[in-house]
Amino acid sequence: MPLAFRKVRYQSRGLSIEADLAFHDGMIAGLTGPNGAGKRTLLRLASGSIPPGSGEIETPGEVYCAQASLDSADPQQVRRSLEDPAMETARVVLVGPALALTDLAFQQRVMSRLRACQARGAVVLLASHDLALLERHCDEVVVVESGRVIERGDPGLVLRSYRRRVLEAACAGSGPVDKQPQSRHGDERAAIELVELLDGEGRSVSAVPSGRQTALRVVVRYSAAVAEPVVGILIRSQVGVNVYGTNTELERLSFGPVSPGEKVELHYRFAAALCPGEYTLTVASHDPDGTAHEWLEDAIRFTVEDSRYTAGVANLKAKVEVRRLK
DSSP: OOEEEEEEEEEETTEEEEEEEEEOSSEEEEEEOSTTSSHHHHHHHHHTSSOOSEEEEEOSSOEEEOTHHHHOOOHHHHHHHHSOGGGGTOSEEEEOGGGGGSOHHHHHHHHHHHHHHHHTTOEEEEEOSOHHHHHHHOSEEEEEETTEEEEEEOHHHHHHHHHHHHHHHHHHTSOOOOOOOSEEESOSSEEEEEEEEEOTTSOBOSEEETTSEEEEEEEEEESSOBSSOEEEEEEEETTSOEEEEEETTTTTOOOOOBOTTOEEEEEEEEEOOBOSEEEEEEEEEEOTTOOEEEEEEEEEEEEEEOSSOOOSSBOOOOOOOOOOOO
């Protein structure tokens, strides 16, 4: 008989759990999702420490719950709960996210014990925010959000999808970036009033996913007549390497002359094909000979995020093929 949640409903303190799923003998299943999603509540329901409001939980036999791994902030308590000999004979083993409080060597020993439990036919439920750990050790992964199962299945496929959703949500909610230039100079014929990074939906953000369509909005107010204004941008890496620069003259976009009091809004649209990291953006209004009206050095800082590590600056998103040669 599998460990099964049969149309289980549970509600407490604003969290509403709905679960209808089963885990078969001899498997390690990972539970992940944002804080407050209901991962630990599912483990408590499976342990029998809290009853469901409705529905039924079926267990194939003795259940061992490493209780401290669910609710303790003390690494020593967590260690003791995961060293309990009762784990060795239980048919269901439940481990919570506080495993992450212990050192790496201990975590590896715990995973070896959990694989031994799996080998004798036990069901292991492991709740964790360590996606790499789940991908390495689990037979399947279940993503829980707001008390409901959003996705379950192959760890590689499910976690790739989950990482993408987390990345997009983090970037969309990053909020606008402050204009805080490292230095500024110019003859004051213009003032750069706004430098704003926009995502593909037009939201003002301070972080963008690597490779996604991005826009830079610049508003310049001219206090004097300028015959041929040029407005340019320069992206630098966090170590000061020039990554990309352009201006309206290079793009063959002439918008002069401008009069005193006139405002100009510019949008630079590009794919943020950059490796994960921090970048700065310099913005300037100047004459064709380079005489600056206003030059904001490193006017804003922004972050490029990705769901995986990539070295360098340019994210070329290479596709790799391998074949054996005789």
